[in-house]
Amino acid sequence: MSQYFIDKSACRRLTPFPGVEMYTSTGETMTVSLVEMAPGSTIPVHQHPHEQVGMIISGAAEFTIGGELKRVGPGDRHQIPGNVPHTITALEEGLIALDVFYPIREEYK
Numbered sequence: 001m002s003q004y005f006i007d008k009s010a011c012r013r014l015t016p017f018p019g020v021e022m023y024t025s026t027g028e029t030m031t032v033s034l035v036e037m038a039p040g041s042t043i044p045v046h047q048h049p050h051e052q053v054g055m056i057i058s059g060a061a062e063f064t065i066g067g068e069l070k071r072v073g074p075g076d077r078h079q080i081p082g083n084v085p086h087t088i089t090a091l092e093e094g095l096i097a098l099d100v101f102y103p104i105r106e107e108y109k
Contacts, residue, residue, distance in 0.1 A: 008034065012108065017043055019090070024108040031105040035097045037061065037090035045087040050101040052080040059095035063088045 011023035011034070019041025023034040031050075037043070037059070045064075060073045065086040072078070080086055088095075101108075 014108065017041065022108070024105070026104050026109050029103060031101040031108050033099045033101070033105075033108060035095070035099060037088070037095040037097075039090055039092050039094045041094075042089040043087060045085050047083050047085045048101075048105070049082045050103060050105055051082050052078075052099055052101050054078050054097055054099035057096040057098060059093045060091040061088050061095045061097075062091065 006025050008023050011025045014022040014024065016022065019038035020043055021036045023036075025032050055077045056072050056074055058074055060071060063070055063072045063078065063086070065078060065080055066084045070076075071091075
């Protein structure tokens with residue numbers, strides 16, 4: 001395995017909720033997660049101390065951050081300060097998103 005290039009198959013695969021798969025990798029100070037959500041699947045409202053920034057790659061979802069609801073699609077970006085509640089539900093086409101967390105999400109290693 002290369003120290004510079006990470007294949008999806010080498011990432012840690014998590015299934016935190018039904019219909020939600022995450023592929024994570026961790027650098028020295030941050031965690032990157034590829035999130036794949038089946039149509040209708042939900043990541044329930046939660047919060048964490050980590051700053052989270054991300055982008056929708058494909059599909060669509062209803063995303064609520066800090067009480068603000070928005071329908072998101074390809075190219076839409078989000079930024080979530082630490083400890084702000086958020087939830088997301090994939091719509092009929094499902095969703096693929098990329099999230100970056102700082103500092104490292106130890107539970108995703």
